[in-house]
Structure formats: structure tokens, C-alpha cells
Amino acid sequence: MKHSLLFALFAAPLVASPYKVEDIKFPAEVPPEVGAIDFAPDGTLFAVLRRGDVMRAKPATDPANWKWELFATGFHNGCGIDAVSRDKVRVTQMADFTEATDTDNDGTADQYRIFAAGWGLSGNYHETNTIAEDGKGGYYIAIGTASHNGPTAEHTFGEYSKFGRRGRNFASVKWRGCTLHCDSEGNLTPFCFGFRMHNGIHQDSSGNLWCGDNQGDWRATTPLYYLEKGNFYGHPSALVWDEKWPTDKDPLRTYREDLDAYNKHRTWPSVQIPHKEMNRSAGEPYEIPGDFPHFPGQMLLPDNNSKRITRIMLEKVNGKFQGACTHFLNGNGLRSGNHRIRFSPDHQQIYVGQTVRGWGKEAEGLQRITPTGEEPFDITAFNITPRGFRLTFNRELATALTEKDLKFKSFTYQSKWTYGSPQENKADNEIKSLKPLDTKTIEVTLAGFKPGRIYQLDLGKLKSKDGMEIQNRLFYYTANQLP
């Protein structure tokens, strides 16, 4: 009895969480509804809270003892923030992009200036906006749509479109459901169209622009999109704000009646992420820096509606991005509401901003994730081949894998007007051959292997040669292209 207990205690570290998750406390009674976070160049963390305040603090080791200061106030649902310096922030709030500056060095902003404006605000509660820096002093701005669970005002901020008003999530005022480019002077131009609620946008270190979106109407499941100028990303309402779209044509009706034309017009997600199994509502995608100890160069995608963060492994096939997803973190003290990510200035910790206010059970706050040890045993590269996949593990496998250790299935999704779409055309893909390339890498060829499908991999309880259990046993690869 005693021996087995001792053994259990001794064995515990092998399956212990590879991450410490800490709750960073705001002052008592301050609603920690974190719309967005950003580090200033001096290492000060700024957080814009949804009721209007911008708080700042130098990160402290003790998560309960940060010296928060109120830096600025009076923002409407700020969900994007650039901490330009310790004395200057730019915030996308519902109606505009405002710069707040402390000009007299007393610790609080005293000068509020419109940095950019031009998108509309209908008066709907759902119309939040967020930003990614473009690396040239400007930004990309994700302009969210309105929800049919709320109305518009009578007098809208900006031009009103009756066709844009149609549908579940709608774009009744200018540039809703679009991504805009904002130059360093604040001049706005539409960049691409057709988003439902891309609550998070990110430019990676190679200059690629990414966003997620929320499963729902015209979103079969949670997508990760690679953004290119002029493209249409599948949510029709925003087309009323695309100059190429005829003004007398109702986009919702047009594509409801002709899904083939819809599928030809739209740019498909680089990765489709099953919403129940993996990520119910994408927050801000964020590239893991090269000097973070785990999974450097891969992408994180926080789940706004579950206690999860997705890990995405991308590759370019025939010049187009696609790839696989699995969990980075699933539970382990993580809250729900995850939607903003920043790495600490030394790139060794992850900060996650959380809010769902008004949508489901409250999940508000700021958490910090710190690796506790080595990278957990997992698949670190998931590559497509003409006839199957090449899987790379980060540790030597305890025993050579057999067909029994892997199971592949595949399915398709059709986005349409319904709130999410089921997995269709399901098939089991038998393993035709399994070949180890070395002690960490295997190649599988699959029966019925075709493009245009999402491949699910279920792994057995694998162990590494040094005794670690595999962290993730569920993966999905979006095979838009075959090489």
C-alpha cells in the first residue's frame, strides 16, 4: 500500500503540467474585462478594459501584487491596443482609433486625438475592433460585424446599408466585416472582405497576416485565415462595402441561392479547426517567438469560449499555407475567455487577456503561462506528402509505431447561412504503409487520400524512449492542397 502510494507520487512529475498558469490580479473591484493587452518598449504592460479604462503596470513576479496605475479612461469597448511608449497608447474602440498621450508626465493621458476613423458604428453591441501592427508604423484593423441578437440605432455613425443589415451577423454600416489597412498617418483603406467576427489579427515575423473567426453563420467551424489584399473570406454581408460588388445586389441572398458561386469566390481557411474538439471561438493568432522554449515558430490560437489554446503547425504547399492543429494548453488552470496573447519582452512567458462579458458565463481576466520544464512529448511537425503525411515527434519513440498506434479519418465542411455546419462526407482512411524515417519521424500513406478534406489523426497512448507520455492524441490537418 505504502509502496504503491510512493510510486504514484514519484511517477507524478512525468505527467505533470508542462505549464504554470497564474492569475494576474487587477485591483479589487476593477472589472478585469481585458479587451486587449500590449507591452510598451520599456516593458510596461498596458491593458484596455472594456468599460473604458486603460491600466498599466510593470510585470511583477508575484501575480497578486502588480502596481497597476490608471493611465487613460473613456474608451468604448476597446479591443485593440498598441502601447507606443510608456506615455502613449493607441486604442481601437467601437467608433474610432484614438491616441491617448500623457503630455505633462503626470502619469495619466491628458491628450486624446483621433488617430484614424472612418468605419461605421450602427449602435449594435457586437461591433468591436482590433489591430495588428503592419511593421511600417501602420496597422491592420479587424472590423467586427453586428449580431442579430441586438438592434441598430436609428441614427447610425456612418452610412447605412439595408443589404448589409440582412442576416444573422450583419454589416449595416461602413466596413463592418472588413479588414482595413491604416497607414502611419491614420489613412484607412479596405484591405480584404468577408469576416464574421475576426476577434484577433496578427502579422507574423515573416510579414504574413493572419486572423481567426468565430464559428457561426458562413463559418462551418473555427477558421484560421491567411489574409491577402482584395480577397473575400466568406461572410457575405461585408460585400456591400466592397466596391467591386454591385450596389443593387443582396450578397446574403445571392450566395444562399448559389453555394457553388460562393465557394469559387471565397478564400478558404488555411486551417479549419473543429470547434467542439479544438477551438470554439478563435481569439488572436500569435506566432511563438523563436526563443520561447516550446514549439518555437508555431502559432497559438486562443479559444474565447473554452479553457484552451490551440497550437497550429503551418506549412506552404503549392505556394499556399495550410496545416495541422492540436492543443497547446487544455485546462490546467487556464480560464475561458482567451482572446489576446502577448509574450513577455524576454519571450519566456505568455500573457493571455480574457473576456466574454455578456456572452455566456463570465471568464474575465489576465493570466500568465510559464513553461515549467522541457517541451512536452508531442508531434512538432505535421507535413503533407502526395499520398499521406510525415509526422515528426520531438523525442525518440519508445517503440517503433505500428498501424494500431494511428487512426486516420477525414471529412469536409460546407460553410453556409446556418450557425456552423456539420462534418460531412466522413470517411476512414486506412493506413496503406507506415515507414519510420528515423527514431522520431514516420511517414504514412493513406487510402482514399484526396485534397479538399480535413484529416483527423487519433494517436494511441504513445511513450517516448525517455518515458514521457504523449501530450496530444488528437490532430486535424486541413489538406486544401496536395503537393
Add this chain to the structure above:
Amino acid sequence: MRALLLTLFGITLASADPLTFDTTPLGEKDRPIILRTYVPDPGLDPAVFPNHGKASKSPKYSPNSGRDTKGEYGMLKVIPAAIAVNHGPALSYVWDTTECRLLYAWQGGFLDLYPYWGEKNRGGRRSFDYGARLVGNLFYLAKPIKRERPTFIGYDLSDKGVLTFRYKLGDKEYTEKIIPSDKQYSFISYLDEDKLEYKGDLISKHQGFDRNLKIKSATAKAGEQVFGAYGCIACHSTDGSNGHGPSLKGLAGSTRDIEGGEPVLADAAYLTESIKVPNAKTAKGFPPGYMPPYQLKDKEIESLVLYIQSLAK
């Protein structure tokens, strides 16, 4: 609570304290708070909005069929991109960033954000009814004017956070500042250097969002709920500390000094009168006309009185 935050965290603040879960926040006369939110349209002439888009009713839509169903979506009487400012009970006003002008002003309270922010632990928003509600006495509504389309530039804050708005008409830049005056139904505005004292009359009374508490019989506990639901704590502390209005601690049964009158005993009749007709007698040391009359149900008032009496010692 505001003072408590300051001492707890040792924060020196040049402007207002952080917002809290309180859905009826209040600034101070010389230290306003600023809120960007969906402020109510309290009955402005539609011609006041010449530079806004004009929405219309829209057919109801079924997300399942992707088609219209019976009925129409109405519209909400809110102003999307305005700035609400509160100088405590002395003055609240709404200045719009599209029309670049003062739209309306009121006294005696600010906004009740309950329909938008919800409760602390639920955060529930009222689906088709999330506009903030006015608290207090409305006395100014903008009238239509004819002028070219303005461009909002931003605003500056004084050391204590008083706003000066900046906007352009054509190439010319203008400023506007609005501050409380000492009089009822009045404010002072500066358009560039031109000072104007506006003096108006009561237009309408507002008491925030109706929480519709269902109280079966009056109790002190129910009174505590009413106290919380209507945001009374914004002005009346329960711990003896100073606020915009007298603290409730030790109030019941005490003898009260009254501005311009004889001292009175704070019995149930006095407490009831002070809730129903708050300006019948003004407690010494507090400005007159600050507390709006709350049209509460009898059981709510009886419960409040019992709650105040429970705080007598």
C-alpha cells in the same frame, strides 16, 4: 469605495479612479468621469443628426432557414459615438463626436449602465434593450442648427480631467468646454473664448433602469437589494464616510440639521419623505437639488427605510 481603492493600492491618480462594477458611476464636480458608451437619445429632434446615417426597420431573419420570417427588427434609441461626461450630481452632459456639439445635459445623477454592463457576476446584457439609462433631471436638449459637416479631432483634459473638445469646421479649428454652474438646470460653456451660461428648465425626470424587484413584504434585506439595484451607494455610504449625500450609518433616529430650517428627527416619516421628495428638506452641508426623486414602489420604499434603520448603530 473610491477612497478605499486609493489607499489600498497607493496609487496617485491625476484623473478619476478606475471604473468598478458599480453600474451607476459618479464623478465629482471638479473631477469628471468620461464614458464612451451607447448613451440614450432622450427625445432629440431627428434634425439634430444631419451627419448620421439613417437606419430603418429590417425584416426579421431566421438563421436556420436563412430567410426572412414574420415581423421586423426595430431600432434602439441610442447615440452610437457620443461622449458622456459626469461632474457628479452637479452636471452630466453628452457631446457627440459626429455632430461635434453638446446634445443634452442633466443634473442629479449620471447613467445607469445596468442594461449594458449587467451584474458583477453575470455581466448580462439586455439583448434588444442595452442602452444606458439616464439618472437625474434633464434640462437641456440641442436644437437643430445649419452648418457644414464638422470633423472631430479629439479632446484635452485639464489637470483634474475637465474636457476641452476640439473639432474642425472646414479648415478652422474650434474648441468647446462645458462645466457645471452653481445653479439648478444650468451649465457654463466656452465656445473658444466665448463664455455662455445656459439656464433652462426641467424637461424630464429619469431614475435609471427599472430593476423590477419583486418584493413580497418589506424587510431590511429587501431594502438592501433596492439600495444596490438603484446604485444609491454612489452618493450614500453605509460606513459613515462622506459622499455626495449623507451617509446612512447612524442616520435613522438621529437629529438632522437642515439647510434653512429647524433640525428634524430622522424617523420613518422623514426617511420616507427624503426618498419620495428628496428636495423637501436638504441636509446641512449638502447642495440642494442633487438627488433625483426616485419613483419607487411602496414596498421598495418601506424596505429601504427598514434597511436604513438597520444601519442606525
